[in-house]
Amino acid sequence: MGDRLVIRATPTGPADTVIVGAVVRASADPSEVARDEYRVLVHLDQLQSLIGYGDRVDRFAVATRDRAATGRAMAAINDAAFGFQAHRSRDIAVETSQTFLVVSRFHHAIGVITIVASAVFLLCIMLLKVDERRRDVAALRLMGISAATVLRSVVLEAAMVAVAGSALGVGLGAAISAAVNAHYRGVYRTPLAFSIVTPEVVGFSVALSLVLGVAAGFLAARRLTRVPPLALFGR
Amino acid sequence: MSDAPLAVSARDLRRDYAMGDAPVHALQGVSLDVAAGDYAAIVGPSGCGKSTLLNLLGAIDRPTAGSVRIQGKPVESLSDREATRFRLLHIGFVFQRFYLMPALSAAENVELPMAEAGLSRAQRRARARELLRYVGLEARADHRPTQLSGGEQQRVAIARALANRPALLLCDEPTGELDAHTGAEIIALFERLNAGGTTIVVVTHDEELAAAARRVVHVKDGRILSDTRVR
Ligand SMILES: Nc1ncnc2c1ncn2[C@@H]1O[C@H](COP(=O)(O)OP(=O)(O)OP(=O)(O)O)[C@@H](O)[C@H]1O
Ligand SMILES: [Mg+2]
Numbered sequence: 001m002g003d004r005l006v007i008r009a010t011p012t013g014p015a016d017t018v019i020v021g022a023v024v025r026a027s028a029d030p031s032e033v034a035r036d037e038y039r040v041l042v043h044l045d046q047l048q049s050l051i052g053y054g055d056r057v058d059r060f061a062v063a064t065r066d067r068a069a070t071g072r073a074m075a076a077i078n079d080a081a082f083g084f085q086a087h088r089s090r091d092i093a094v095e096t097s098q099t100f101l102v103v104s105r106f107h108h109a110i111g112v113i114t115i116v117a118s119a120v121f122l123l124c125i126m127l128l129k130v131d132e133r134r135r136d137v138a139a140l141r142l143m144g145i146s147a148a149t150v151l152r153s154v155v156l157e158a159a160m161v162a163v164a165g166s167a168l169g170v171g172l173g174a175a176i177s178a179a180v181n182a183h184y185r186g187v188y189r190t191p192l193a194f195s196i197v198t199p200e201v202v203g204f205s206v207a208l209s210l211v212l213g214v215a216a217g218f219l220a221a222r223r224l225t226r227v228p229p230l231a232l233f234g235r
Numbered sequence: 236m237s238d239a240p241l242a243v244s245a246r247d248l249r250r251d252y253a254m255g256d257a258p259v260h261a262l263q264g265v266s267l268d269v270a271a272g273d274y275a276a277i278v279g280p281s282g283c284g285k286s287t288l289l290n291l292l293g294a295i296d297r298p299t300a301g302s303v304r305i306q307g308k309p310v311e312s313l314s315d316r317e318a319t320r321f322r323l324l325h326i327g328f329v330f331q332r333f334y335l336m337p338a339l340s341a342a343e344n345v346e347l348p349m350a351e352a353g354l355s356r357a358q359r360r361a362r363a364r365e366l367l368r369y370v371g372l373e374a375r376a377d378h379r380p381t382q383l384s385g386g387e388q389q390r391v392a393i394a395r396a397l398a399n400r401p402a403l404l405l406c407d408e409p410t411g412e413l414d415a416h417t418g419a420e421i422i423a424l425f426e427r428l429n430a431g432g433t434t435i436v437v438v439t440h441d442e443e444l445a446a447a448a449r450r451v452v453h454v455k456d457g458r459i460l461s462d463t464r465v466r
Binding site for chain 2: 133134136139140142143144145146147149228229230
């Protein structure tokens with residue numbers, strides 16, 4: 001602030017000396033991210049003398065009171081101003097967000113594939129782990145521990161593992177998310193959030209892992225408790 | 236001993252295992268009475284039907300023919316669920332392997348059958364402590380099975396078998412995984428238990444263990460060959 005700068009529109013064009021009056025932070029606009037350029041705001045008359053143009057307007061925005069006014073204003077502009085095309089701001093937003101939507105869908109697909117694959121993996125591990133203990137389970141049942149007790153304790157254990165696992169996962173997710181944000185905020189010099197862990201995401205993942213864990217535990221345990229203990233005990 | 240009430244009574248037990256065209260006749264008419272307070276060893280060559288007999292005496296398995304009464308109660312008619320409950324409350328089992336739950340301490344393993352039977356936490360604690368003291372492992376109550384030797388694990392397993400004060404203690408090769416020295420400790424423990432009134436039936440190849448019993452039952456090819464009272 002207060003520095004004197006000599007600015008030119010082109011390397012050989014007319015120069016002007018200005019004093020820096022304010023430094024404006026980069027706004028949190030996704031479309032500005034990764035555009036590695038500086039913006040200089042100067043007075044209009046100064047700008048005109050620098051670039052040697054007269055009045056020139058590339059775009060202008062019209063604020064309207066309601067939907068109907070928007071429609072009327074669009075029609076009026078499109079009729080009156082040759083070479084201009086009016087668009088609703090929402091249409092432009094949707095248009096410029098297409099890439100983000102595709103990327104977001106892609107992320108969802110990756111998420112679903114990950115969840116399905118890990119659910120299958122979890123079920124297999126669970127079946128193996130419980131099956132490893134089939135002689136223990138058989139011995140317990142021979143000693144008079146009921147199938148219901150065995151089932152209950154396996155399901156309880158599975159639920160506890162699922163809760164511990166999802167707590168670990170949420171913690172890991174939050175840490176990675178923070179690291180991603182810290183990194184890209186530095187790279188792009190923006191306050192934008194690149195990754196967020198919302199309560200919905202946490203709730204969904206905990207609920208999902210609990211349901212999957214309990215289901216896997218139940219299936220694995222029921223496979224054991226259905227067999228007569230003497231047959232499980234083996235020889 | 237002859238006028239004592241019967242802990243278990245088996246009549247004409249047969250047990251066939253369906254093995255395709257040639258069923259295995261594992262037991263071919265076995266009758267055996269064990270009085271309360273008795274200590275019987277069942278011996279015989281491998282495959283003669285000892286375990287099969289023990290499983291029937293403990294309401295683990297159902298005979299193809301014949302009947303078993305435990306403390307006067309016929310057990311063939313029990314449903315699976317009833318039989319499980321009956322075993323929990325009336326019979327203690329000790330196996331060759333110890334089958335202690337690895338995640339639980341010695342005391343918690345002993346408490347397991349009591350928890351299933353519905354005892355309060357305080358009752359379970361007190362009884363587990365008493366039992367572990369009885370088998371000489373009071374100091375190891377909080378140890379996990381992996382921190383115990385084989386002989387110690389088997390003593391915990393015996394304490395667990397006694398948890399619900401069973402009328403009958405059934406043991407299948409309880410010294411089978413132990414060396415002679417630790418086996419001798421288990422044998423001494425059984426003698427002490429029997430002297431205190433516990434009825435014991437033990438299946439074994441261990442001559443030392445069989446010699447410690449009051450009575451030795453020889454089984455061969457699914458029949459009782461001899462039944463000798465030793466003391
Ligand atoms: N589940 C089963 N299916 C088929 N045959 C069986 C089964 N269980 C036992 N048998 C057969 O019944 C017979 C008696 O078996 P059992 O296990 O009672 O013998 P055991 O005297 O305990 O032998 P060991 O001293 O080796 O333990 C054997 O011929 C065995 O092969
Ligand atoms: Mg056997």
